[in-house]
Amino acid sequence: MSKEVGKIDLLQERHEEIHSNRFEETGGINPRYSMVFRTVSYLIFLGGVLLLPSLVNGLQLRLATLASIWFVATMGLQVLMGQAGLVSIGQAAFVGVGAYTAAILATKHGFNFLLTIPIAGISGVILAIIVGFPTLKLRGHYLAIASIGVGQIILVLMVNWRAVTNGMDGITSIHRPVESNRTYFYICVAIGLAIAFALYSLRQTPVGLAFTALRTDETAAGAMGISVAWHYLIAFMISGFCAGVAGGLFAYNEGFISPYGFDLGQSIVLLTMIIIGGLRHISGALVGAILLVFLPPNLEFLGSSYMVIYGLAVLLVILFAPDGAAGALLKLRNFLLRKISGSNRRAEVV
Amino acid sequence: MLTNGVALGAVYALVAVSFILVYKAVGIVNFAAGEIVAVGGYVGVVLANIMGLPLIISLGLCVIVMSLFGYGFQFVVYRPLKGKSFLIIAISTLAAGIILANGIQLIFGPSPRRLDPLLSNPTVEIKGVFISVPNLIIIFISIVTLLGIKFLFAKTRLGFQMMATAQDPEMARLLGINTDKMVSITFMLSFAIAGIVGFLIAPVLYLVPTMGLGIALKGFAAAIIGGFGEVNGAIVGGLTIGILEILFARYISSSFQSLLIFLVVLGFLYFRPEGIFSREIGQKV
Numbered sequence: 001m002s003k004e005v006g007k008i009d010l011l012q013e014r015h016e017e018i019h020s021n022r023f024e025e026t027g028g029i030n031p032r033y034s035m036v037f038r039t040v041s042y043l044i045f046l047g048g049v050l051l052l053p054s055l056v057n058g059l060q061l062r063l064a065t066l067a068s069i070w071f072v073a074t075m076g077l078q079v080l081m082g083q084a085g086l087v088s089i090g091q092a093a094f095v096g097v098g099a100y101t102a103a104i105l106a107t108k109h110g111f112n113f114l115l116t117i118p119i120a121g122i123s124g125v126i127l128a129i130i131v132g133f134p135t136l137k138l139r140g141h142y143l144a145i146a147s148i149g150v151g152q153i154i155l156v157l158m159v160n161w162r163a164v165t166n167g168m169d170g171i172t173s174i175h176r177p178v179e180s181n182r183t184y185f186y187i188c189v190a191i192g193l194a195i196a197f198a199l200y201s202l203r204q205t206p207v208g209l210a211f212t213a214l215r216t217d218e219t220a221a222g223a224m225g226i227s228v229a230w231h232y233l234i235a236f237m238i239s240g241f242c243a244g245v246a247g248g249l250f251a252y253n254e255g256f257i258s259p260y261g262f263d264l265g266q267s268i269v270l271l272t273m274i275i276i277g278g279l280r281h282i283s284g285a286l287v288g289a290i291l292l293v294f295l296p297p298n299l300e301f302l303g304s305s306y307m308v309i310y311g312l313a314v315l316l317v318i319l320f321a322p323d324g325a326a327g328a329l330l331k332l333r334n335f336l337l338r339k340i341s342g343s344n345r346r347a348e349v350v
Numbered sequence: 351m352l353t354n355g356v357a358l359g360a361v362y363a364l365v366a367v368s369f370i371l372v373y374k375a376v377g378i379v380n381f382a383a384g385e386i387v388a389v390g391g392y393v394g395v396v397l398a399n400i401m402g403l404p405l406i407i408s409l410g411l412c413v414i415v416m417s418l419f420g421y422g423f424q425f426v427v428y429r430p431l432k433g434k435s436f437l438i439i440a441i442s443t444l445a446a447g448i449i450l451a452n453g454i455q456l457i458f459g460p461s462p463r464r465l466d467p468l469l470s471n472p473t474v475e476i477k478g479v480f481i482s483v484p485n486l487i488i489i490f491i492s493i494v495t496l497l498g499i500k501f502l503f504a505k506t507r508l509g510f511q512m513m514a515t516a517q518d519p520e521m522a523r524l525l526g527i528n529t530d531k532m533v534s535i536t537f538m539l540s541f542a543i544a545g546i547v548g549f550l551i552a553p554v555l556y557l558v559p560t561m562g563l564g565i566a567l568k569g570f571a572a573a574i575i576g577g578f579g580e581v582n583g584a585i586v587g588g589l590t591i592g593i594l595e596i597l598f599a600r601y602i603s604s605s606f607q608s609l610l611i612f613l614v615v616l617g618f619l620y621f622r623p624e625g626i627f628s629r630e631i632g633q634k635v
Contacts, residue, residue: 134620141379145570149612156609311448
C-alpha cells in the first residue's frame with residue numbers, strides 16, 4: 001500500500017516538474033525561436049534557389065536542375081515508404097513511364113509542356129493503379145521483390161516494344177518549353193516545392209494520419225476502421241504521380257531518353273536518396289536528392305572506386321544514422337534552439 | 351535443350367536455397383544474394399585460373415573462402431541491425447550488393463572472365479542426343495548439394511538446432527542452443543552454396559561484375575514460386591523458372607522472355623503467395 005502511495009507521490013512530483021517547464025511541449029524549445037529559425041531558414045533556402053543560377057557554372061546548374069527533378073520522384077518514395085511504410089524498389093520504372101509519356105506526347109503529337117507534365121503524372125497514377133491491385137496485398141519482402149519484378153517488366157517493354165518506345169535508341173529531340181537553363185531550373189524547383197507543400201499539408205489530413213497509423217500497426221489501424229487497401233493504393237498513386245511528373249521533367253531536361261536511365265540501378269539510387277536524406281521527413285527527399293546528385297561527379301577523383309564508396313556511405317548511414325541527413329540536421333537544429341532557449345530561461349529566472 | 355533448362359533451373363534452385371536459408375534463420379531477405387554468387391565465381395577464377403589449382407581443390411577452397419566470407423558478412427550487414435525494420439535491413443543488403451559488385455569491378459575490371467571448361471570435349475552422345483557435359487556436371491553437383499542440405503535438416507542434430515533457431519530463437523536459446531552460433535553457421539552455409547553456384551556457372555556463363563542482379567532476380571522468382579522458405583519448393587521453383595526460360599526463349603520470344611518470367615512470378619504472388627505447394631500462411635499480430 002505504502003509503495004503505491006509512494007508511486008503516486010512520485011508521479012505527482014513528475015507532473016509538477018513537467019508543468020513547471022515552460023517549453024516541455026516543444027521539447028524544451030521556445031516556440032518563438034523555433035518560428036524565427038524556420039522563417040529564416042526558409043528565406044535562406046528561397047534566396048539560395050533564386051540566386052543559385054547566377055552563382056554557379058552551367059554544369060552545376062544542370063546538376064541542380066537534376067537534383068530538383070529527383071527531389072520530386074523521391075518525395076513520392078517518402079510518402080510511400082516513410083509515411084505508409086511500403087517498400088518499392090521499382091520507382092525508376094514509374095519515372096520512366098512518365099518520361100516516355102511526356103516524350104511521346106511532345107514529339108509525336110505536339111502536346112504543350114503544360115499538358116504533358118500533368119499527363120505524365122497521371123500516367124504514373126494509372127500505372128500505380130494497374131500495378132497496385134495485384135501487388136498491394138503483399139507486404140515486406142514480397143512487395144519489395146514484386147516491385148523489382150514490375151520494374152523489370154516495364155524495362156523490358158521499354159527496350160523491346162519498339163513501335164512505341166523506339167527500343168534502345170530511345171526518343172530524341174524533346175524540346176524544352178523554355179530555352180534558358182535558368183528558367184527551366186526555376187520551373188522544376190517551383191513544381192517540386194508545390195508538390196512538397198501539398199504533401200506537407202497532406203500529413204495532417206485524415207489520409208496522412210491514416211498512413212502513419214498503417215505504418216505503425218496495420219492490423220490495429222484496420223481494426224480502427226481505416227480501409228487498409230484503399231489507403232495503400234492512395235499512397236502508391238501519390239508515389240506514382242510524383243514519379244511520373246519527375247519523369248516528364250527529366251525527359252524535357254535531357255532532351256533524349258532511353259531505357260538505360262530507368263533501370264533497377266536508378267531505382268536503387270532513388271531509394272538511396274530517401275534513405276540517406278531521411279525516410280521520415282519530406283525534406284529528407286530534398287537533402288538526399290542534392291547529396292546523391294552532387295556527390296558522384298565530385299567523387300570522380302576516386303576513379304571507378306566511387307561506387308564502392310557510395311555503397312559504403314549507404315551502409316554507414318543505415319548503421320549509424322538511420323534517420324538520415326535530414327534527421328541529423330533536425331537534431332542539430334533542436335540542439336541549438338534548446339541551447340538558446342535554455343540560456344534565455346536561466347536569464348529570466350535570475 | 352531440356353538439360354539446359356534443368357541445369358539453369360538447378361542453379362536457380364541453389365540460389366533460392368542459399369537465401370531462403372538466411373531468410374528462414376533470421377527473417378531477412380538478402381538482396382545481395384546475386385552479388386555473392388558473383389563473388390563465388392570470381393574466387394573460383396582466382397583459385398583455378400590465376401593460382402592454377404586443380405578444379406576440385408579450387409571448388410573446395412572456394413566453399414571454404416565463401417563460408418568465411420559469410421561469417422564476416424553477418425557482422426556488417428545483419429548483427430548491428432538486429433531488430434530494425436525490414437526496410438532498413440533490406441537496404442543494408444542492397445548496399446552490400448552495390449559494394450560487392452563494384453568491388454569486383456575495381457579488382458577484375460569490367461571485361462568478362464571465365465573459368466576454363468572442365469573437360470575438353472564439351473558434349474557426350476547418349477542415344478543420339480547430344481548433352482553438354484558442363485550442364486551434366488552442374489546438375490550432378492547441384493543434386494549432391496541439395497541432398498546434403500536435405501540430409502542436414504532431416505537427420506542431423508545441427509540441422510535440428512538450426513531449424514529450432516529459425517523457428518523460435520527465444521525458445522531455442524532457453525533449450526540451450528547457441529543461437530548466435532546457429533545464425534553464423536546458417537550464413538556460412540548460405541554463402542558456401544552461393545560459392546558453389548558461382549563456381550558452377552563460371553565455366554558456362556561469362557562472369558561480369560554486374561551479373562549478380564539477373565541471378566538474384568531468378569533466385570527470388572524461384573523462391574516465390576516454391577513458396578518462400580521451403581527448400582523443396584525452391585527446387586521445384588528453380589526448375590520451373592529454368593525450364594520456362596528456355597521454353598519462352600525458344601518458342602515465344604527471347605527478348606520478352608524475362609517479361610514473361612516476371613508475369614508468371616507476379617501471377618504466383620497474386621494467386622498463390624504461399625507458393626506452388628499450398629499451405630495456409632497466417633499473419634502474426
